[in-house]
Amino acid sequence: xxxxxxxxxxxxxxxxxxxxxxxxxxxxxxxxxxxxxxxxxxxxxxxxxxxxxxxxxxxxxxxxxxxxxxxxxxxxxxxxxxxxxxxxxxxxxxxxxxxxxxxxxxxxxxxxxxxxxxxxxxxxxxxxxxxxxxxxxxxxxxxxxxxxxxxxxxxxxxxxxxxxxxxxxxxxxxxxxxxxxxxxxxxxxxxxxxxxxxxxxxxxxxxxxxxxxxxxxxxxxxxxxxxxxxxxxxxxxxxxxxxxxxxxxxxxxxxxxxxxxxxxxxxxxxxxxxxxxxxxxxxxxxxxxxxxxxxxxxxxxxxxxxxxxxxxxxxxxxxxxxxxxxxxxxxxxxxxxxxxxxxxxxxxxxxxxxxx
Amino acid sequence: xxxxxxxxxxxxxxxxxxxxxxxxxxxxxxxxxxxxxxxxxxxxxxxxxxxxxxxxxxxxxxxxxxxxxxxxxxxxxxxxxxxxxxxxxxxxxxxxxxxxxxxxxxxxxxxxxxxxxxxxxxxxxxxxxxxxxxxxxxxxxxxxxxxxxxxxxxxxxxxxxxxxxxxxxxxxxxxxxxxxxxxxxxxxxxxxxxxxxxxxxxxxxxxxxxxxxxxxxxxxxxxxxxxxxxxxxxxxxxxxxxxxxxxxxxxxxxxxxxxxxxxxxxxxxxxxxxxxxxxxxxxxxxxxxxxxxxxxxxxxxxxxxxxxxxxxxxxxxxxxxxxxxxxxxxxxxxxxxxxxxxxxxxxxxxxxxxxxxxxxxx
Numbered sequence: 001x002x003x004x005x006x007x008x009x010x011x012x013x014x015x016x017x018x019x020x021x022x023x024x025x026x027x028x029x030x031x032x033x034x035x036x037x038x039x040x041x042x043x044x045x046x047x048x049x050x051x052x053x054x055x056x057x058x059x060x061x062x063x064x065x066x067x068x069x070x071x072x073x074x075x076x077x078x079x080x081x082x083x084x085x086x087x088x089x090x091x092x093x094x095x096x097x098x099x100x101x102x103x104x105x106x107x108x109x110x111x112x113x114x115x116x117x118x119x120x121x122x123x124x125x126x127x128x129x130x131x132x133x134x135x136x137x138x139x140x141x142x143x144x145x146x147x148x149x150x151x152x153x154x155x156x157x158x159x160x161x162x163x164x165x166x167x168x169x170x171x172x173x174x175x176x177x178x179x180x181x182x183x184x185x186x187x188x189x190x191x192x193x194x195x196x197x198x199x200x201x202x203x204x205x206x207x208x209x210x211x212x213x214x215x216x217x218x219x220x221x222x223x224x225x226x227x228x229x230x231x232x233x234x235x236x237x238x239x240x241x242x243x244x245x246x247x248x249x250x251x252x253x254x255x256x257x258x259x260x261x262x263x264x265x266x267x268x269x270x271x272x273x274x275x276x277x278x279x280x281x282x283x284x285x286x287x288x289x290x291x292x293x294x295x296x297x298x299x300x301x302x303x304x305x306x307x308x309x310x311x312x313x314x315x316x317x318x319x320x321x322x323x324x325x326x327x328x329x330x331x332x333x334x335x336x337x338x339x340x341x342x343x344x345x346x347x348x349x350x351x352x353x354x355x356x
Numbered sequence: 357x358x359x360x361x362x363x364x365x366x367x368x369x370x371x372x373x374x375x376x377x378x379x380x381x382x383x384x385x386x387x388x389x390x391x392x393x394x395x396x397x398x399x400x401x402x403x404x405x406x407x408x409x410x411x412x413x414x415x416x417x418x419x420x421x422x423x424x425x426x427x428x429x430x431x432x433x434x435x436x437x438x439x440x441x442x443x444x445x446x447x448x449x450x451x452x453x454x455x456x457x458x459x460x461x462x463x464x465x466x467x468x469x470x471x472x473x474x475x476x477x478x479x480x481x482x483x484x485x486x487x488x489x490x491x492x493x494x495x496x497x498x499x500x501x502x503x504x505x506x507x508x509x510x511x512x513x514x515x516x517x518x519x520x521x522x523x524x525x526x527x528x529x530x531x532x533x534x535x536x537x538x539x540x541x542x543x544x545x546x547x548x549x550x551x552x553x554x555x556x557x558x559x560x561x562x563x564x565x566x567x568x569x570x571x572x573x574x575x576x577x578x579x580x581x582x583x584x585x586x587x588x589x590x591x592x593x594x595x596x597x598x599x600x601x602x603x604x605x606x607x608x609x610x611x612x613x614x615x616x617x618x619x620x621x622x623x624x625x626x627x628x629x630x631x632x633x634x635x636x637x638x639x640x641x642x643x644x645x646x647x648x649x650x651x652x653x654x655x656x657x658x659x660x661x662x663x664x665x666x667x668x669x670x671x672x673x674x675x676x677x678x679x680x681x682x683x684x685x686x687x688x689x690x691x692x693x694x695x696x697x698x699x700x701x702x703x704x705x706x707x708x709x710x711x712x713x714x715x716x717x718x
Contacts, residue, residue: 141543143540143543143606144537144608145537146536146537147534147535147536147537150533153531153533215533217534
């Protein structure tokens with residue numbers, strides 16, 4: 001399968017070290033914070049390209065924020081029509097002119113030192129294809145809620161990274177910087193995927209290049225409410241997407257471990273689906289919960305999945321009973337309605353592994 | 357087991373050593389309170405006073421002191437604006453003076469207690485030795501993030517009625533890596549609503565996040581020495597909230613270090629940690645208005661019990677069964693609410709059973 005081609009930057013063109021590419025879609029209310037976090041560590045246009053690539057937003061006006069904050073420093077490109085987030089990411093990569101590409105969603109942000117620390121890593125070790133840092137999760141109001149797992153006690157090259165990332169999604173896009181030549185060689189994000197295209201990319205890179213890890217939490221990823229995922233979650237499409245990605249990933253995995261790793265990835269993804277089913281049910285989204293539970297159930301029976309299913313059944317029954325006796329008040333409908341409108345630019349891979 | 361962040365109490369390292377006397381009788385609560393609280397005299401008039409006093413109590417924590425000092429010096433507005441002083445409680449295992457000399461290079465003062473005065477005594481010495489208007493008691497193993505003094509300083513400047521201000525905190529580990537975040541008490545920065553009740557019920561503050569006007573200590577006196585192991589900070593913040601508006605900033609600007617501290621420490625083995633916290637609750641209860649007192653007290657006791665159960669769980673995992681049983685008993689003494697019973701059940705069926713299994717197999 002041919003992945004979207006990323007042509008090299010024409011020879012002779014002046015190239016900055018960094019390309020900070022900021023995809024947006026109806027998330028202008030967060031864009032100010034995103035841009036401020038980048039501009040606070042701006043090394044100048046010779047060193048860094050900064051560009052907002054808008055996927056034809058319909059609800060707001062990112063251009064005005066770019067104009068107000070960017071003052072000619074930040075370029076702005078608007079897709080003539082909505083192309084979907086995966087294609088918009090690929091547009092970002094193609095429009096990048098720098099050697100290091102940072103895809104920073106328009107509702108996320110970085111902390112001071114992000115470009116210095118990751119830039120140093122790439123400078124020290126020309127072998128590495130990508131580098132990422134520990135990340136902070138924040139809520140819709142911008143309050144930090146938790147931290148991602150610490151991959152190792154000190155910054156450095158990750159050992160056996162492929163077998164870690166192949167069984168679960170461990171990072172979010174804003175924490176990752178990738179050499180442009182890696183995308184040129186491996187191609188862009190896979191448009192067959194609609195939900196975990198980023199995870200597939202990190203596995204693909206891990207299979208071909210060493211990856212560096214920075215222990216400082218320098219990227220901040222925004223998590224929208226549970227139902228933000230809307231249609232894809234309600235129909236169980238998210239889990240089918242993970243299954244597709246697992247099949248795609250299989251071709252990069254070392255043949256003698258491919259079966260084992262794929263099986264673990266699948267089980268993690270099913271357990272995550274069952275966990276999500278429980279949360280959705282708790283939020284009063286019965287149909288979405290059912291779709292997730294059904295997708296989680298599909299596949300070979302293992303002790304872990306069976307336990308989860310039993311736990312889920314117990315919890316849901318308990319909740320239904322409590323509801324029937326109206327002991328428990330339902331979650332207020334307002335929260336769900338707001339979540340549905342949340343921007344699509346950043347829906348995250350809900351793939352195996354990490355809780356949401 | 358997922359432990360909640362509420363119910364994490366500051367236990368000072370220094371509290372575990374020194375002093376062999378047993379816990380004071382509970383009857384001590386009836387005698388006039390002033391006896392147990394250090395008097396804080398005003399700074400003599402005419403003396404030049406900086407805005408800030410960053411007072412850094414230390415006791416055998418020199419290995420972390422470098423990070424503490426660097427985090428303050430990175431935002432140092434100069435000696436006219438900020439007093440910085442390390443007050444060492446007669447450390448026996450390390451040499452904080454050399455760290456102060458190396459990192460402080462003349463900018464940071466150093467005072468060493470001629471003998472160990474225990475942590476409450478040392479905190480009070482910090483208050484008495486301060487010269488500034490705003491007092492930040494920053495323990496020598498904690499640190500602040502950039503912006504701490506600017507953000508909280510602005511709050512005091514714009515709101516002269518505020519007696520104390522604190523921010524959200526970050527928990528860090530022995531290795532310095534961030535582990536988790538403290539609770540968000542309210543979404544925006546501003547005067548904390550229901551501050552007294554919330555502080556009394558939950559203890560949502562860790563010491564490095566709190567800044568207090570010196571005149572507040574002058575009026576209300578220092579830390580109460582009836583709490584010997586922990587809880588002296590909780591009572592102090594409640595006392596302040598009972599008399600002054602308290603400012604809150606939801607931005608996490610202070611780091612509190614959670615030590616993998618030894619569960620065999622005396623206070624844990626005897627259960628004095630929980631007794632101290634219940635004593636703190638007893639002492640601050642009269643500050644609470646009658647209509648909220650019962651609810652706040654019940655919740656506070658529940659929070660103490662949940663903390664004890666967390667320690668119990670850790671003690672089982674570390675094969676410290678006596679500590680585990682003491683803490684379990686202390687938890688039930690503190691509260692028997694539904695969440696406490698549920699957690700107790702989980703601890704017994706989880707780490708407890710696991711311990712039994714290990715014991716039987718061996």
